[in-house]
Amino acid sequence: MADTSFMNDAVFPIHISRGSPGGPDWPADIVELASGREERNTPWAAPKRVYDAKYGVRTRDELYQVLSLYHVALGRLRGFRFLDWTDYRSGLPHVAPTATDQVLGTGNDVETVFQLSKCYAFAGASFDRTITRPFGTLLIAVDEVPTTTGWSLDATKGTVTFDSPPPNGAALTWGGEFHVPVRFDCKLDQISLRSIAVGDIPSIFLKELRE
DSSP: OOOOOOOTTOBOOHHHHTTOOEEEEOOOEEEEOTTSOEEEEOSOSSOEEEEEGGGGOOSHHHHHHHHHHHHHTTTTTSOEEEOOTTSOBSSOTTSOOOTTSEEEEEOOSSOOEEEOEEEEEETTEEEEEEOOOEEEEEEEEETTEEEOSSEEEETTTTEEEESSOOOTTOEEEEEEEEOEEEEEOSOOTTOOTTHHHHTOOOOOEEEEOOO
16 A cells, blocks of 8 residues: 655745645535525535646656656555745744744643634634644744743644643744645646747646644
8 A cells, every 4th residue: 555644744836835825725616596695505614725736847857856746655545744934923924923923822720732723804703723834943832921941842744742831821823934734735646857848847736734
């Protein structure tokens, strides 16, 4: 049986991802009634992000990097990390993270493990996105006081484990950067090194993985 595991240390080439468009896709079932009104529903609790790396490939060397990753990933079987330049930080993408950017949880003298998440708010409504692939330096604060000790990070799950339960009512926050877990969502059987010369590279679709 083929290895379908996640390549936790493999990151899609950064310089190619910078030019690759994409973002969240949230499917909806829409039924238009006889009256003209609509009934709308979605079976998903969270969107999946999709990207097209075709537009980030500018040279033969870059195309070969993508082909190399495709082989190592066993095509569509194995996942890897992708940097979404439009949304990869706990706050705004052009602002350096701080330890108080996002809520991590509230201490209760019992729990020690907390999941990273990012909250999106607009017009009084909000949505919480689970973050599973942080990278770089993670910032943690307890009651707005940054702390670098007394906790550990599982960068393959996005969980923070405190050495001892945070005190009851303690406000836990975090800041940092994160990747999107993705896999190839296409076949690369129509790509050749000649394609880059004529600017006729087929789409190289990537789809977010939900674990």
